[in-house]
Amino acid sequence: MRALTWHGKQDVRVDSVPDPEIVNPRDAIIKITSTAICGSDLHLYDGYIPTMKSGDILGHEFMGEVVEVGRGNEKLAKGDRVVVPFVIACGHCFFCEKQQFAACDNSNPAETADMSEILYGYPMTGAFGYSHLTGGYAGGQAEYVRVPYSDVGPIVIPDGLEDEKVLFLSDILPTGWMAAVNCDIEPGDTVAVWGCGPVGLFAIQSAFVLGASRVIAIDHYPRRLELAKQLGAEVVNYQEVRVHEALVEMTGGIGPDACIDAVGLESHGMSIDNVLDLAKAKVGLATDRPAALRQVIVACRKGGRVSIPGVYGGMADKFPIGALMEKGLTIKSGQTHVQKFMPQLLEMIGGGKLDTTFLISHRLPLEKAPEGYKMFKEQQNEVTKVVLKPH
């Protein structure tokens, strides 16, 4: 089959690779009908995530048709249309039973689980197409994909809901939703969102659905700020205004009740701390550039909530631990428990309460995926979301 593979920093290609096969009883093989490039794929593209190997198939936002199921899978049948969560979860361990699917104890193979155990203290869950730290599973920017534990993750899509309405259930919609859930929104709350990429935009939508009075969105790309505004947010362009002062003024001196970092480890901006981080990253002295997160923590009101859906992988310098402790902030974070949120979000999409199609700016055949990566990286104003069609 054909698949988008990683070969090094900013080097992705479409290669011919072997077809995936059923190897375990609960596996399924999915014929991919739609798959998207995620903002977090750009972290791989830029070489910020360790343990990538040349030849790895990328892609963790995908959906398609079930073409084969293992003998131990009683949930899926050939011909089902499914969206597949990017985190792989076994459904039976302590964590899965608590619905903390992104903490599944079993889906990362024993050999690769060692690395995250050393890095993070405990072995992390498996995920599709996202380095060997998360298991080395082949991703879905391909014609076909093997889905392990497919009787737990994939959700069957009813007829009449086309791909583009439901594709983002795989990652970014539940990620934006969980980001807002993690804000523990109370009536009257103002939520500030750093980063108006797909996750930030869905977090804005979700914050309103969950009862926020106001949402203030921070970015510098005009097109992204415009989309945020269309969703009902007030917008702040950090290249034009002093963000902290603006937030203080806009909230009567109290500050935002909850703040969301939907930027992650490749923060832009020309603040002195970010320039230093960038310099260190370039010479290999550091991995993460948490400029947005620093601002989030300082801007959040006393006793407020900080939610971090943005991806970080390593260590951060100059973390404002004093502001965090002295103000008594609550931080919630983590990879998304996609399986937990999919059913209710699918229902909201079906009922017209949530629409995610506005995000898609480009549709490309799989063969043009490398161009898609380049565009998404270099033209973040115009390119809000790239959807690939492998068949």
Added chain:
Amino acid sequence: MSDKISHTMADDAPISTAKHPNMDAMLIGRTVTINRPREDLYAYWRDLRNLPNFMENVRAIRVIDDRLSRWTVAAPAGQTVEWDSIIVEDEPGRLIAWKSSQDADILNSGRIEFRDSPAGRGTEVTATILYDPPAGAAGKLVAKLFQKEPNIQARRELRRFKQLMETGEVSTAKPPHAAPRAE
């Protein structure tokens, strides 16, 4: 006085986590919680023929009688080594302890214990393995196999045991079939 206190104060942590273990043999200890009743876990482990399903280096186990079994284990350079293992303690649902026969190339003994996890989280499974490196040159290669990263070996085996018991399968992303990749 302070000396005495430090020597007599009991530490609640298991000895396998000691910073300065005071012993010649190599001790490995590792605990996992498995979301299954301990009787099930004991029964699977007690049928020794099941062990190669999650112990990657164990090629085969031939059960000779209720206590005695013969193990074939992969060694470097495509070789295999064999030894007899004897079950020395057996408490159904709770504990299995074994030791290699005296003529084994590398003396080893171990125990696997199954305890109810508090708060209904299943079973806490603790593996304790003791390797005694051979004195002479004989068996040095084999010793190397076990001493390289015996902790890693043990924790991978326990993880696979947990996967198998909780999910019915062992998680894998091995190329090419489980996870295709470009050359």
